[in-house]
Amino acid sequence: MTRSRTRVDAHVKVLDDDVVALAKERGIDALVYAPHFTRLTTVRERAARYADDDLTIVPGREVFTGDWGNRRHLLVVGLDEPVPDYITFEAAMAEFDRQEAAVLVPHPGFATISLTRPEIAAHAERLAAVETYNTKLLPHQNARTRRIAEVTDQPGFGSSYAHLPGTVGEAWTEFDGDLDDADAVVDAFREERPRTVVHRGGVGHQLRGLVEFAHLGYENTWEKLDRLFLSGDEPTLPTNVVYEGRFNDVSVYSGTLSDYRPK
Known part of the structure; x- marks a missing residue:
């Protein structure tokens, strides 16, 4: 008997009809939608608009903690109340703890925008997973994220990190079992359920990653x-x-x- 699995592209910034169609074409069952600088209510409304029986959309927030020059990004799902950007790291974590949200670490160790290995180790019990594959990152950077997850004993997750529609579904987190709605996906991360991190291959995948990496120049201006x-x-x-x-x-x-x- 074939065991059921659920494919979750665990971090995307874009959501429209084309994104939904591509996600389904690539066999993705759920997207975590977490656009920059967007209120939680707006994220929820847009997620509800595009979700259907074949594709779950999980509202998320990539919260920027700290100041612009030394910010730490945290990908959070399962929030009940909004949390702003540009508050202190500890204040953000305390609010996530209060709401019992699942806190994921995107692109660990990358530039000055990500949690470092010592920071992840120090807060390990408050974190649900560390990203171990991000389509936007270069191969040596993804190798570093895997090492960080291993040495800090954190579950991994993978995502397309799509800022451009054509990148959706290039990478995903594949959970055992059927996750039928957004709450089930959040619970899977919160409860650290078994999963596999998977990504597409070939020249097309590599080129898509390079295009996304080049897009960083705009994203950080x-x-x-x-x-x-x-x-x-x-x-x-x-x-x-x-x-x-x-x-x-x-x-x-x-x-x-x-x-x-x-x-």
Whole structure:
């Protein structure tokens, strides 16, 4: 008898009709949708719009902790209440603990935006998994992520980390059993259920990864943040009215737009 499995592309930034069609074509059963600088309510609404019986969409947040020059990204699923970007790492982790959310470590050890091996080791009991394959990373960087997971004794996960629609389904986390909805996927991570990290191969996969890696130049520029924040909405800054002042005392900036600009 064939054992059932559930394929989860555990981190994507894009979601539309083309993304959904490609995910299904590539045999993906669930996507974790966690766009940058987007409120949890907005993520949930968009996830609900595109989910159907054949593709589960799990709302997630990639929270930026710390300041722009020394930020640590945390991929979080299972949140009940919104958590802003640019608060201290410990404040963010305390809030995730309070909500019993599953905290995943994306692209560990990468540049100045990721948890380091000592940080992962120090917080191991508070983490649900460490990314061991990310399509956007280069081969030597993915080899490093696997070593980090091994030495810190953390479960792995894999994702396309798709910022571009054509990358969705290039890598995934394959769990034993049927995970029928978003809550089941969150529970699988939270409970550290058995899984395998899988990715596509061949020249096409390698080229797709290089295109995504090149896209980092845009993703990490202030020009992009200007386009997000100059609207005046500033949706995930801790001083936004949606957070009702709960995070003002743990914000790493004073709250004006100019204070968020890298020096």
